[in-house]
Amino acid sequence: MIEELMRRAATEDDDAIEELSAIADADPRRLTPHLSLLLDLDVLYPAKLYRAADADVVRRIIEQVDSGRTPDRLNHLLMVLAHSAHPSAESALRRWTTQPPPGSDKLYVDALSYAHEGGWAVGSDGRRRNLCGDTAYRWVMRATAPGGDRPSCPWCASPLWVAADLDTADADIAAALAHTGWSGRLVIETCQFCACYTTLYSHVTPTGDVTWWAGNSRPSYLPDAPEPEDPTTLSPVLGPALTSPYQVSAWNQGGSTLGGRPEWIQDAEHADCPGCGELMDYVGLIAGADLDEYGEGAYYLHLHQPCGFAAVNYQQS
Numbered sequence: 331m332i333e334e335l336m337r338r339a340a341t342e343d344d345d346a347i348e349e350l351s352a353i354a355d356a357d358p359r360r361l362t363p364h365l366s367l368l369l370d371l372d373v374l375y376p377a378k379l380y381r382a383a384d385a386d387v388v389r390r391i392i393e394q395v396d397s398g399r400t401p402d403r404l405n406h407l408l409m410v411l412a413h414s415a416h417p418s419a420e421s422a423l424r425r426w427t428t429q430p431p432p433g434s435d436k437l438y439v440d441a442l443s444y445a446h447e448g449g450w451a452v453g454s455d456g457r458r459r460n461l462c463g464d465t466a467y468r469w470v471m472r473a474t475a476p477g478g479d480r481p482s483c484p485w486c487a488s489p490l491w492v493a494a495d496l497d498t499a500d501a502d503i504a505a506a507l508a509h510t511g512w513s514g515r516l517v518i519e520t521c522q523f524c525a526c527y528t529t530l531y532s533h534v535t536p537t538g539d540v541t542w543w544a545g546n547s548r549p550s551y552l553p554d555a556p557e558p559e560d561p562t563t564l565s566p567v568l569g570p571a572l573t574s575p576y577q578v579s580a581w582n583q584g585g586s587t588l589g590g591r592p593e594w595i596q597d598a599e600h601a602d603c604p605g606c607g608e609l610m611d612y613v614g615l616i617a618g619a620d621l622d623e624y625g626e627g628a629y630y631l632h633l634h635q636p637c638g639f640a641a642v643n644y645q646q647s
Contacts, residue, residue, distance in 0.1 A: 332364050340371040350379055355576040358382040366390075377409035377447070381576070388416045395422070401433025408441055412448035420445070420458060446598040449591050451609050461600055462612045463509040466577065466590025467502060468569035471620050482558065483521035485548050491522040491561035493616060493642055494631055495538075496588075502568055506589030510611040511635040512536070518613070518631050520642040522561040525629065527552045529601050529643040534633070543639070545604055562621045566614075580617055580628035580645070588614040592630055595645040599630065605637030618646070 332353070338346035353360050358381035361368075365380060365387045373379070380387070388411065394400060395407050408426075411419035426434070426441035434441065445451050449462040480489040496516045498504040507516070514536025521530060531543040566586055579585025580593040592598075592615050600609045610632035618625030627646030633639070 332361065333367055336364060336368050336371060336373065339368075339373050347376070351376055354378050354381055355578075356574050358574075358576070374403065374406035374410055377406065377413045378576070380410045380414050383410070383414040383416060385416065385418060388414055388418045392418065392422045395426070395431045398432030401431075401436075404431065404433035405437060408437075408444040409447055412444040412446070412450075415445075415448045415450055420450075420452075424452065446600055446609070447594075449598075449612070451600070453608055459609075460509060461609055462575070462591045463506060463589045464575050465505045465508070466572040466575045467506055467588045468572060468584070469566035469586035469588050469614060469616065469620075470569040471564040471586070472567045473563050474565045481519075481542070483524055484542060484546075485524050485552065486521060486555040487558040488521060488523055488555065489558070489561060490519045490542070492517060492519050492565055493522075493629060494518040494566060494588075494614065497538075500568070502571070503588070507613065507633075510613065510633050512633060514538075516613075516633065516640070518633075518640045518642065520629075522629075523555070523559060524548075524552060525642045526627070526644045526646075529599075529641050531601075531604050531639055531641045533638055534640045535638060540640070543604065564621055566616060566620075578615055580615060581619065582617065583619040585617040585628075586615055586620045590614075593628075595628060595647055599643055599645065601630075601632040601641040601643055603634040603637050603639050605634065605639055608634065610634040610639065610641055613640075 335346045335350050362382045362384055365383050391407055423441045450460050453459050482489055496503050498513050515538035517538045517540040519532055519540045528549045530546055533541045575590035578587040578590055578593050580595050592612055603610050613631040613633050616629040618627040629642055629644050632641040
């Protein structure tokens with residue numbers, strides 16, 4: 331059945347690609363024995379189909395890049411290697427950053443930056459670091475009391491929105507945040523409206539304190555709000571555990587998650603820590619469809635425990 335879906339995917343059958351993507355989200359290892367065929371069929375998109383690629387498939391992709399046979403396919407090949415997160419893929423991406431392969435002059439970023447698409451990075455110390463966790467929970471939206479005395483956004487004067495209120499005293503929350511190194515209460519607060527235009531940062535402490543970062547830079551294209559606007563009264567609470575860290579949707583109702591891996595609507599956009607410049611850890615995603623019947627886009631939550639910064643950014647189609 332899987333190989334038939336792959337053959338249909340090679341003919342650009344959208345239904346087959348959707349079915350294969352669903353398998354890659356639920357249990358990517360089911361695709362592993364068949365990925366050599368997928369590569370033979372020259373199906374490289376979506377790259378997430380190769381999440382569980384084995385050493386042989388990764389080797390073949392690296393050889394294809396090194397050969398320069400298909401420089402027009404380089405972007406797709408690098409995306410595949412990034413999603414595989416295989417040690418051999420990491421080694422090749424590192425090498426190509428200093429020894430660019432054929433076709434790299436058409437890329438917008440260096441080879442190693444593709445790792446961010448797969449949820450990992452190489453830090454300033456040269457060591458690999460996973461930006462995401464392997465444990466995920468559904469986030470369910472619940473109504474909260476109106477803002478009341480909530481602080482206001484310095485830019486648009488709207489009350490700030492508590493996008494997450496988490497405490498690692500809960501074992502499930504601790505599991506979802508384990509990759510961040512955070513311990514204690516974590517409150518992530520942002521402007522629901524201004525975060526749609528730029529990444530917004532806040533200082534956070536393990537006691538649940540949160541303050542707007544004075545270094546947030548208002549973009550010139552941020553429109554002037556005629557008057558303050560009340561944010562949503564919905565906030566996420568922990569729902570059931572997910573069987574895979576990839577069971578997230580930035581598009582559909584019920585797709586919000588704590589932990590796991592993000593679904594990027596555009597390119598991967600892991601926030602940079604304003605304190606040290608390192609990439610921040612991914613915390614979770616809140617789908618616009620979960621906040622409003624006609625909502626779109628998604629809010630992405632990030633944390634850098636060593637510097638005490640949280641961040642929220644937003645993507646839409």
